[in-house]
Amino acid sequence: MSKSFIKHFQWKDKLLALIVPLLLLILWQSAGPLQLVSELILTPPLTLFHTLADLVGSGELTDNIIVSLQRVVIGFLVGASSGFILGIVMGLSPFLKRTLLPLVKSVQQVPEYAWMPLLIILFSVGELPKIIFIAIGAFYPMVFNTFQGISGVPKNYHELANVYNYKNYRYLTKVIIPGALPSIFTGIRLSLGLSWMFVVGAELFGCDSGIGYMMIWGRQMFQIDLVMSGLVVIGAIGFVLNFILEIIEKRLFSWRRSFEGGIA
Amino acid sequence: MSIEKGTLEIKALSKSFIVDGNPLQILNNINIVFPAGAFISIVGSSGCGKTTLLRIMLGLETQYEGDALIDGEKIVGPGLNRGIVFQDHRLLPWLTVGENVAFGLEKLKRKEKKLIVDEHLKLVGLSGFVSAYPSQLSGGMAQRVAIARALASKPEILLMDEPLGALDALTRMYMQKELERIWLFEKISMIMVTHDVEEAIYLSDKVVIMSSRPGIIKKIIDVPLPRPRDRASSAFMQIKAEILKEFHLETEYPFAYAI
Ligand SMILES: Nc1ncnc2c1ncn2[C@@H]1O[C@H](COP(=O)(O)OP(=O)(O)OP(=O)(O)O)[C@@H](O)[C@H]1O
Ligand SMILES: [Mg+2]
Numbered sequence A: 001m002s003k004s005f006i007k008h009f010q011w012k013d014k015l016l017a018l019i020v021p022l023l024l025l026i027l028w029q030s031a032g033p034l035q036l037v038s039e040l041i042l043t044p045p046l047t048l049f050h051t052l053a054d055l056v057g058s059g060e061l062t063d064n065i066i067v068s069l070q071r072v073v074i075g076f077l078v079g080a081s082s083g084f085i086l087g088i089v090m091g092l093s094p095f096l097k098r099t100l101l102p103l104v105k106s107v108q109q110v111p112e113y114a115w116m117p118l119l120i121i122l123f124s125v126g127e128l129p130k131i132i133f134i135a136i137g138a139f140y141p142m143v144f145n146t147f148q149g150i151s152g153v154p155k156n157y158h159e160l161a162n163v164y165n166y167k168n169y170r171y172l173t174k175v176i177i178p179g180a181l182p183s184i185f186t187g188i189r190l191s192l193g194l195s196w197m198f199v200v201g202a203e204l205f206g207c208d209s210g211i212g213y214m215m216i217w218g219r220q221m222f223q224i225d226l227v228m229s230g231l232v233v234i235g236a237i238g239f240v241l242n243f244i245l246e247i248i249e250k251r252l253f254s255w256r257r258s259f260e261g262g263i264a
Numbered sequence B: 001m002s003i004e005k006g007t008l009e010i011k012a013l014s015k016s017f018i019v020d021g022n023p024l025q026i027l028n029n030i031n032i033v034f035p036a037g038a039f040i041s042i043v044g045s046s047g048c049g050k051t052t053l054l055r056i057m058l059g060l061e062t063q064y065e066g067d068a069l070i071d072g073e074k075i076v077g078p079g080l081n082r083g084i085v086f087q088d089h090r091l092l093p094w095l096t097v098g099e100n101v102a103f104g105l106e107k108l109k110r111k112e113k114k115l116i117v118d119e120h121l122k123l124v125g126l127s128g129f130v131s132a133y134p135s136q137l138s139g140g141m142a143q144r145v146a147i148a149r150a151l152a153s154k155p156e157i158l159l160m161d162e163p164l165g166a167l168d169a170l171t172r173m174y175m176q177k178e179l180e181r182i183w184l185f186e187k188i189s190m191i192m193v194t195h196d197v198e199e200a201i202y203l204s205d206k207v208v209i210m211s212s213r214p215g216i217i218k219k220i221i222d223v224p225l226p227r228p229r230d231r232a233s234s235a236f237m238q239i240k241a242e243i244l245k246e247f248h249l250e251t252e253y254p255f256a257y258a259i
Helices: A004-033 A045-058 A060-092 A094-108 A111-124 A128-150 A153-162 A168-204 A209-222 A224-250 B051-057 B097-106 B110-123 B141-150 B169-186 B197-203 B235-252
Strands: B008-021 B022-034 B037-045 B063-068 B080-085 B159-160 B189-193 B206-211 B218-223
Touching: A045 A060, A045 A224, A060 A094, A060 A128, A060 A168, A060 A224, A094 A209, A094 B189, A111 A128, A111 A168, A128 B189, A153 A168, A153 A224, A153 B037, A168 A209, A168 A224, A209 A224, A224 B008, A224 B159, B008 B051, B008 B110, B022 B218, B037 B051, B037 B197, B051 B063, B051 B080, B051 B169, B080 B141, B080 B197, B097 B141, B141 B159, B141 B169, B169 B189, B169 B206, B189 B197, B189 B218, B197 B206, B197 B235
Parallel strands: B037 B189, B037 B206, B080 B159, B159 B189
Antiparallel strands: B008 B022, B008 B063, B206 B218
16 A cells, blocks of 8 residues: 555545534524524624634733633642542552542542532632632543553563562652553543633633633623634634644654554 | 572472362472573473463462472572563563663663663664664564563573564574573573474473473483584484474374474
């Protein structure tokens, strides 16, 4: 099979992936003129583009994005690192696994948004409840994936470490964590994705800054274009975050590439 | 009597595994001494307990009856005085070939490490592959890296579980020569499990023949031939016939086993 054929094929795939969004955009833009929906309710894409340009120009959008991203980063770091540590601890100690895993699993059954009223009662409306809210979201994928990764390190590798007298820190950093890393990284990706989703949620519950706040404000002022700009920006940033992590992942796990995988 | 370093001794050793709740005897009353500096091969049909015996000597299996001694002391676990080439090559996929070979050299300085790694990769004919990943190697190449890793940490006793099994005939003969050269040079004990009777005779001072269900030592055959050995010599052929005879007597269905 020739290289050019594969390239051609991928190119065609990309084109196919664009067709439906393009059709939707056209439909969206023509919804107003065709009198399907009022333009007051569904801002057409071109108008939206202008609104976005204005928002960027006035610095309002950037400021809100930065505030939201800050919350995401802090919430993610807190939630993911505690998930990481707990995942490692449970992965290493069967005793702690038996004691803690059922608890973590049952608490996980509480829907994320059900935490918010409690968090607001406990911590009022400052930054803290939002950060905790995001951290809770970031925690679960990290704890489960880390745990799974660690307990999935093959017995063979443990034996090898044992043969070469790897203990404690060296054992953890040279064998266990590298062995669990693919799974840990899946955890990081899901965790960051959820953090980004939950920041907007957190900001819907009373706030004076951030992308979520911008959207609430837009709704209250009946500025639908503002609400929709928020949606576009949230989607775009989520996409970029995921994209960056995918690139890092590819670099990090180049060792997984086998002869078969190396063709494309 | 003092025991020379590199001696392994198995005394009245029996080993069972629990299978479906019932003990299944794998090794039965094994008695054998692997003298310091000797090259000894173990042959026997698949499933007769060769790997299990190696794992006991390595210290990975510690539940058994009888004694397994290294230099006169009970084996309580793995130790850096014993090296192993596992039946599966067991390279860590996230480490490069060079890093894998250096796996047992953590305590050394960077420069010393590099020197030893280069030397051993050259030995197994893979000098150009220091920074390749195991996923980029063929099975035979991976096995050779595993041999390099085992040798790099300079064990007194090298245990090898079908170390050349995945090699093509020519590379295999080359590696046999290399193993012999290393063995003569380093004067370490080597214990090798193999399915290749010729390989066993070519390399070993003694060939241990095991038979299965439960695994026992059926016969130990001396190979008193001068080295390097000539595979076509009549003395060689005679020993080969003697060993093969043991296998054919073992079952009515000689084709049923893969040696
Ligand atoms: N951990 C274990 N639990 C239960 N049974 C085991 C275990 N390890 C090995 N066995 C059994 O012990 C027997 C001997 O296994 P072993 O791996 O030592 O054989 P072998 O001689 O090395 O075979 P081969 O030549 O195929 O590698 C086999 O029947 C195997 O099923
Ligand atoms: Mg075996």
